[in-house]
Amino acid sequence: MAAPINDTHDASLRSWVDSANEPGCDFPIQNLPYGVFHHEDEDEDDARVGVAIGDMILDLSVIADAGLLEDVDADDEEDIEEDVSAPMLNLLMCSEPARWSALRRRISELLSDGNDELCGDASLMEDALIPMSEAVMVMPAEVGDYTDFYASIHHATNVGSMFRPDNPLLPNYKWIPIGYHGRSSTLAVSGTPVRRPLGQTKADDADPVYGPCKLLDYEMEVGAFVGRGNERGEIIPIDEAEDHLFGLCLVNDWSARDMQKWEYQPLGPFLAKSFLTTLSPWVVTMEALAPFRVASLPRESGDPAPLEYLSSKEDREFGGVDLTVEVYLSSERMRAEGMEPVRLSSGNFRHMYWTVAQMLTHHASNGCSMDPGDLFASGTVSGPEKGNRGCLLELTWRGSEPIELPTGETRKFLADGDEITMKGFCERDGYRRIGFGFCSGVVLPSVMATV
Amino acid sequence: MAAPINDTHDASLRSWVDSANEPGCDFPIQNLPYGVFHHEDEDEDDARVGVAIGDMILDLSVIADAGLLEDVDADDEEDIEEDVSAPMLNLLMCSEPARWSALRRRISELLSDGNDELCGDASLMEDALIPMSEAVMVMPAEVGDYTDFYASIHHATNVGSMFRPDNPLLPNYKWIPIGYHGRSSTLAVSGTPVRRPLGQTKADDADPVYGPCKLLDYEMEVGAFVGRGNERGEIIPIDEAEDHLFGLCLVNDWSARDMQKWEYQPLGPFLAKSFLTTLSPWVVTMEALAPFRVASLPRESGDPAPLEYLSSKEDREFGGVDLTVEVYLSSERMRAEGMEPVRLSSGNFRHMYWTVAQMLTHHASNGCSMDPGDLFASGTVSGPEKGNRGCLLELTWRGSEPIELPTGETRKFLADGDEITMKGFCERDGYRRIGFGFCSGVVLPSVMATV
Numbered sequence: 001m002a003a004p005i006n007d008t009h010d011a012s013l014r015s016w017v018d019s020a021n022e023p024g025c026d027f028p029i030q031n032l033p034y035g036v037f038h039h040e041d042e043d044e045d046d047a048r049v050g051v052a053i054g055d056m057i058l059d060l061s062v063i064a065d066a067g068l069l070e071d072v073d074a075d076d077e078e079d080i081e082e083d084v085s086a087p088m089l090n091l092l093m094c095s096e097p098a099r100w101s102a103l104r105r106r107i108s109e110l111l112s113d114g115n116d117e118l119c120g121d122a123s124l125m126e127d128a129l130i131p132m133s134e135a136v137m138v139m140p141a142e143v144g145d146y147t148d149f150y151a152s153i154h155h156a157t158n159v160g161s162m163f164r165p166d167n168p169l170l171p172n173y174k175w176i177p178i179g180y181h182g183r184s185s186t187l188a189v190s191g192t193p194v195r196r197p198l199g200q201t202k203a204d205d206a207d208p209v210y211g212p213c214k215l216l217d218y219e220m221e222v223g224a225f226v227g228r229g230n231e232r233g234e235i236i237p238i239d240e241a242e243d244h245l246f247g248l249c250l251v252n253d254w255s256a257r258d259m260q261k262w263e264y265q266p267l268g269p270f271l272a273k274s275f276l277t278t279l280s281p282w283v284v285t286m287e288a289l290a291p292f293r294v295a296s297l298p299r300e301s302g303d304p305a306p307l308e309y310l311s312s313k314e315d316r317e318f319g320g321v322d323l324t325v326e327v328y329l330s331s332e333r334m335r336a337e338g339m340e341p342v343r344l345s346s347g348n349f350r351h352m353y354w355t356v357a358q359m360l361t362h363h364a365s366n367g368c369s370m371d372p373g374d375l376f377a378s379g380t381v382s383g384p385e386k387g388n389r390g391c392l393l394e395l396t397w398r399g400s401e402p403i404e405l406p407t408g409e410t411r412k413f414l415a416d417g418d419e420i421t422m423k424g425f426c427e428r429d430g431y432r433r434i435g436f437g438f439c440s441g442v443v444l445p446s447v448m449a450t451v
Numbered sequence: 452m453a454a455p456i457n458d459t460h461d462a463s464l465r466s467w468v469d470s471a472n473e474p475g476c477d478f479p480i481q482n483l484p485y486g487v488f489h490h491e492d493e494d495e496d497d498a499r500v501g502v503a504i505g506d507m508i509l510d511l512s513v514i515a516d517a518g519l520l521e522d523v524d525a526d527d528e529e530d531i532e533e534d535v536s537a538p539m540l541n542l543l544m545c546s547e548p549a550r551w552s553a554l555r556r557r558i559s560e561l562l563s564d565g566n567d568e569l570c571g572d573a574s575l576m577e578d579a580l581i582p583m584s585e586a587v588m589v590m591p592a593e594v595g596d597y598t599d600f601y602a603s604i605h606h607a608t609n610v611g612s613m614f615r616p617d618n619p620l621l622p623n624y625k626w627i628p629i630g631y632h633g634r635s636s637t638l639a640v641s642g643t644p645v646r647r648p649l650g651q652t653k654a655d656d657a658d659p660v661y662g663p664c665k666l667l668d669y670e671m672e673v674g675a676f677v678g679r680g681n682e683r684g685e686i687i688p689i690d691e692a693e694d695h696l697f698g699l700c701l702v703n704d705w706s707a708r709d710m711q712k713w714e715y716q717p718l719g720p721f722l723a724k725s726f727l728t729t730l731s732p733w734v735v736t737m738e739a740l741a742p743f744r745v746a747s748l749p750r751e752s753g754d755p756a757p758l759e760y761l762s763s764k765e766d767r768e769f770g771g772v773d774l775t776v777e778v779y780l781s782s783e784r785m786r787a788e789g790m791e792p793v794r795l796s797s798g799n800f801r802h803m804y805w806t807v808a809q810m811l812t813h814h815a816s817n818g819c820s821m822d823p824g825d826l827f828a829s830g831t832v833s834g835p836e837k838g839n840r841g842c843l844l845e846l847t848w849r850g851s852e853p854i855e856l857p858t859g860e861t862r863k864f865l866a867d868g869d870e871i872t873m874k875g876f877c878e879r880d881g882y883r884r885i886g887f888g889f890c891s892g893v894v895l896p897s898v899m900a901t902v
Contacts, residue, residue: 150718160717170716172659172713172716176714180718183632184595186683188683208758232639256817262627266621266629266715267629267630267720268717270629271817274817276683307651365661366723366726367649368636370636
């Protein structure tokens, strides 16, 4: 079941890390997302687990080594120091939710105003708190398998109506959380530039050609990391799905629309999606999200109820996440002229037709084994309004309604030099706002030629 | 370019391992495929690299430790002993083809009649040669990403005509090696039973239901292991593709046809394919296959020539592999009555529309990074004749032409207790026949109910 609200979510909690208390800060003490980082003077081999607090990173390997996390382990088989000293979150992800919860509670305690176990030790403080500005974030997990869903009915309907005007939403959509296997080797962390891919594209009245993608797009998605997995041949019942989820991040599923259109029949998207998929570095835990859980999207009159294996009272009442996601663009010229990025869209993850629990349960419903660190993304998060659309394909309606930038430049799809930045945050009266940080990337010209 | 024929392929070579010289043996000294194994008395942690020779396995970690492979390493950065002591072929796969070739030459020398470096040392022999009957084969590699192609035009046309009678072969088929990302967590080695999956299926005139798959099928495929990879953003030119290929194996892409039909639009097969995919344990190297390379499938009049990035003289002349693949079935009752399995089909890998080099080059053509140990399968190997069809969907034409078994039982699709065994071998006048061993699995009842 979904993690409950507890003392760690109390809005009155403050940290002795001052920056964490500032209004609008993504990483107050109520958030405590995990990431993997190293100091800019170190190698990637030195990466270990950290927690974001204000504009600092708490190095969990240092405080575990200092004995401050000892009470988190319930028995000798657990070794929190080993888990947080790894260059990936996978070891931590293997745990039971009770241990994740114990670790969160202990970190909250250590960072709270009035607790001096850590902040009272100047030498330890020096080692344990690293300014984000001096840190390099790396991939939060070693992702064995990556899956991409298609869970926004608004996105599916919009895209479907462009590619199949007579048949926008296929008959299976309201029964199955549609998804496809993705490519884990092309996942990368925020900040990785995206090289405009080469591929086959075909104009309506000509033979196909191999060359640079002309219709490069982003997709604003939310990613979910699997915690404990299941054995091959076993399923994950819907009531247990949340216990297998570690947390969420932001995902930019860069897409080559012209390649996609030509290649995707009959086996689905392939090279149009496997040149780069970017993740935000901080994983916001399911427990941190507890105050922001909302009912799943109500079914409209005439819509089928989810089949029993995808249905639970808990999921209906709390399966959704009230998570606002925003996309910003800055062109090379905008940056040269010192302009701020423009916001292209603002959507909400609660508008998805399928919940993260339904996606995970469906994924394992055939006995497919899920492993700790496996990632599934939601598909483009679009909502009912035009301003909610999470990709350019929808926003410019396949290029027919170009977007005008403050420089006077226009965009149907992405140009070389464009930088896309995604942000996400949760707000609710009576609770501290928590944020996801950001997920960004700049478009580099293709190796063959610029377009 | 494709590995050339050399002394190691000489048909007159004989081994002092007598069983390797028997006619019809899959593993003569001309083959020397690699696999990962441990003794039945050992744990999976003890697995290491071996070479099949007759009915024995040569333990490469033992002979490397004895110093017999020293000349294989060209410099201090290479460590053959480390590479072959790993519980996976990935380290060996990272090498340049020249090193693979040096290792093959050295193993051929050590196993040749007249060479007593190994067989002259009784104590070493005892350690280094393990009877296959006492060995457990495990996954040959740690597969980061798995891809499934659709490279048989006969299969694509047959299946297309069932699912889309008005439009069997889509317009992109003759331009693009169509493929989709698969699920690496559900790859397993030959001998792993397949649990009949649960999933959503839908009869034409009813709402969908969640339950055991009723139309379980196999697909006879050939898998190719990537050796050296490419960096993200780089491509693999067609002329260099063979240098990035380590070897081939047999693949059974178990398929749930009823689930596939209901789920596959618009993003392709998902849970219908990700409950189990079985690999044969021995990887036959591209060098071992040198005598059996043939021209790629000639294009028919009116067919487009492959685009330049998928085209080379070398690939046209030697891109194909003359590899016979066979599928056998035995029902539980057949085994109880002591009957031999029946052969369902015999096809040939040379009938594929796209070569392995074209598949790899296309896969990386968008800058997708390929890593050592990544696997791509060919898609069902079907040929022009009915007897060449590589799955039951085609053989029974969607169940309309059931197959009769010697017990009087009939099969439209697989029944619980059925065992599918795939075999593969290459034959050519003047050369020793080499084989792939086999890839097998028994169907277990679903966890929910039997059908």
